[in-house]
Amino acid sequence: MKLAKRVSALTPSTTLAITAKAKEMKDRGIDVIGLGAGEPDFNTPTAIIEEAYAAMMSGQTKYTPSNGLPTLRKAICDKLQKDQGISYSPAEVVVTNGAKHALYTLFQAILDPGNEVIIPTPYWVSYPEQVILAEGVPVFIEGYEHQQFKVTPEQIEAAITENTKAIIINSPSNPTGMIYTEQELREIGEVCLKHDILIVSDEIYEKLVYDGAKHVSIAQLSTELKEQTIIINGVSKSHSMTGWRIGYAVGNKEIINAMTNLASHSTSNPTTMAQIATIKAYEMGDAPVEEMRVAFEDRLNKTYERLVTIPGFTCVKPNGAFYLFPNVTEAAKMAGFNNVDEFVTELLEKASVAVIPGSGFGSPENIRLSYATSQEQLDKALERIEQFMKASIPS
DSSP states (O other): OOOOHHHHTOOOOHHHHHHHHHHHHHHTTOOOEEOOOOSOSSOOOHHHHHHHHHHHHTTOOSOOOTTOOHHHHHHHHHHHHHHHOOOOOGGGEEEESSHHHHHHHHHHHHOOTTOEEEEEESOOTHHHHHHHHTTOEEEEEEOOGGGTTOOOHHHHHHHOOTTEEEEEEESSOTTTOOOOOHHHHHHHHHHHHHTTOEEEEEOTTTTOBOTTOOOOOGGGSOHHHHHTEEEEEESTTTTTOGGGOOEEEESOHHHHHHHHHHHHTTTSSSOHHHHHHHHHHHHTOSHHHHHHHHHHHHHHHHHHHHHTTSTTOBOOOOOBTTEEOOBOHHHHHHTTOSSHHHHHHHHHHHHOEEOEEGGGGTOTTBEEEEOOSOHHHHHHHHHHHHHHHHHHSOO
């Protein structure tokens, strides 16, 4: 059976490959410390779980509208008004099976063959693949380390062609944890408005910000930018609900309607009781979110301080998400490896520490470490990395 070209061209996920190798080692009884997690290590708050259970027991186990429960779409509008001061109607919201599915459906809805999407690097691994699946063309611009991995208006302007349809802005960022300031977003927005480019604003990590940093949505900066932006968000990271699979897209009603029509022929609707649980999550306020955020901030500060003392490691300190993204090119050279991918493979096999190579994010000089695990495990992992470097560097 010959596979379709659209799937044959896909690049296997580097994250999943490392995760699979680490699992295989664990199954053999090896004590592997995994720092590849893209999800909080906290359980979903009990009140949210109980709300879903009560919904199921009361018979709320049937189909919902394809764009989500009206009460949930209203709750999302209320959340955006409260947090960002942006006013939307429920008709401008589509609820999806996770934020990833919101992105996938969006690209399917807006891209024709040959349309270009500007993707800053480092990027989340699924952005380019989803654009390719929609027969679009990813156009990469580099967020240099000396720019805190962020791109400039000048870089965006230089990348725009007559085929440019959209740009993705991910703030706070996966994998770097960097956050665009209000002024930086205003300047990027001016370029996008000038060239009539749709802004895809991935804000899934908005609640996880540290050291006094503030998340700003580009859509809140002006009426014109609001109309030019599709916000992508969900409760996976903010409320530790990764497995519940509830995300959403908010913005232009025509685009949202197209996404809803597509969803009606693909997924029918997001899981009913998970939608009800999400309503509860937003009704609860930010207290459980803040508890998790404080814990992540403490881990970030402690882990970063020790990480930058390891020979060959340099790292721009992030102020969002739950990842560190150190440059380890020098460490790889010092230890006798040809590249960072080799370094990561040996670190797993010899030190039993699983990290994600930056090549999967378009940044082959770096690695991604998640601090969404206990401080005890983080300290243990850093000790192993230090010992690995000592053993690998020729005397």
